[in-house]
Structures are given as structure tokens and as C-alpha cells.
Amino acid sequence: MIHELTNIVAKNLLNHLRETKTDALRFRHIVQELARLLAYEALGSQKPQPRQIKTWQGKFSFDFLNEEELVFVAILRAGLPMIEAVAALFPEASSGFLAMKRDEKTHQSVLYYDRIPPCEGKTVVIVDPMVATGGSLSDAVALIKTKNPKNIISLNLIGSPEGLAVVEQKHPDIALYIAQIDEKLNDQMFILPGLGDAGDRAYNTPQ
Numbered sequence: 001m002i003h004e005l006t007n008i009v010a011k012n013l014l015n016h017l018r019e020t021k022t023d024a025l026r027f028r029h030i031v032q033e034l035a036r037l038l039a040y041e042a043l044g045s046q047k048p049q050p051r052q053i054k055t056w057q058g059k060f061s062f063d064f065l066n067e068e069e070l071v072f073v074a075i076l077r078a079g080l081p082m083i084e085a086v087a088a089l090f091p092e093a094s095s096g097f098l099a100m101k102r103d104e105k106t107h108q109s110v111l112y113y114d115r116i117p118p119c120e121g122k123t124v125v126i127v128d129p130m131v132a133t134g135g136s137l138s139d140a141v142a143l144i145k146t147k148n149p150k151n152i153i154s155l156n157l158i159g160s161p162e163g164l165a166v167v168e169q170k171h172p173d174i175a176l177y178i179a180q181i182d183e184k185l186n187d188q189m190f191i192l193p194g195l196g197d198a199g200d201r202a203y204n205t206p207q
Helices: 008-018 024-043 080-089 135-145 161-170 198-203
Strands: 002-004 049-055 058-064 070-076 094-102 109-115 123-127 151-159 175-181
Touching: 008 024, 008 151, 008 175, 024 080, 024 123, 024 151, 024 175, 024 198, 070 080, 070 135, 080 094, 080 123, 080 151, 094 135, 109 135, 123 135, 135 151, 135 161, 151 161, 161 175
Parallel strands: 002 175, 070 094, 070 123, 123 151, 151 175
Antiparallel strands: 049 058, 094 109
């Protein structure tokens, strides 16, 4: 269920995210580029539908993805640059948002905002840069499953083996596409070597 990108272009972009000199604007730009690469991989096997369109030489039938069957769900805040990128690729798709905050004492995720459009019979694509403990992503998947989607895909930039194992154990039926699986979690449950707090770095939030 876990697919790690091997493309050197993706690895190059991700390693620029690790650099402390990468400012917020470039950080968001790189996150968006990686989101597009992940979307290409994750949705490349979706079944196309023929549709007749008007071209400069008259009407022809071509294959298109059924964008209306896609629902993108961002986990706030860090998922915002990712959803902006994929929503631009598929403008007819719907978008939803989940706000989840990690309790710094228990390291458990706490949901405090849920705005997800109808998902029944659709492909739901979750976008979230980091999979640390796997708690937030697992909780998001569990919530989305109550809405009866056709299938669930997760797009992530970086994750720990421990967090990915949690997601795989709880939700082996989803597909997860990730740019990089890092070494481990530290005692504070942060990914090593990681890249810091993606939300803070994307939006210049003081530490």
C-alpha cells in the first residue's frame, strides 16, 4: 500500500526543503511541485473516460479523467500548499479540509474542524506533508471512511517508518504515495532527519 518515489527530481526538491535557508515562499513552491509529482504517480492508473470536445479541426473524442469523482482533503495548515497544487491540476474536483492539532503531551491528534464535501462513491485524496506518528493520518482516514468513498489515497512528502507502520496496520486498504521515508522518530516524536514543522516553515510562523 506504500509507494515511495524514486525519481531523483523528487528527492532533489525534498532535500531543498530540509535546508534552513529555504524561505517560506520557496518552501511552499517546492511543496506544490512535489504534490504534483505525487498526484501524477497516484492518479496515473485512474480509468479515463472518452469525451467529445470541440477543437480547431472540429469535434473529436479524447480521454479525460472524471475530475468530479475526485475529492481532495487537506489536513490544515501544512496541507494547504499541496491542495492548492492538486486543485489547480483538477479544477472540477471538490476540496475539503480537516484541522487536526497534535497534543504535545500525549502526541495524539485532536480534530477541531471538519469541512468535507460528499464523498460517497468517489476517490478521496488526502494531502498532508508529514507522517510522523501516523495518528493524524489514521484518524483522517477513519473519518473519511464513514462517508463511504470508493477508495482513499494519501499523498505525503515525508514520513517515519514507525508512523507509516501505524497507518498500514490500521488502514491496509488505502494507497499511500510518499516522496521520502526517513530514518526514524526521535523521543519527541519528530521525524529524523526530517525538515522541521512544515506548517511553520510554509507560513513563517515563529517557533
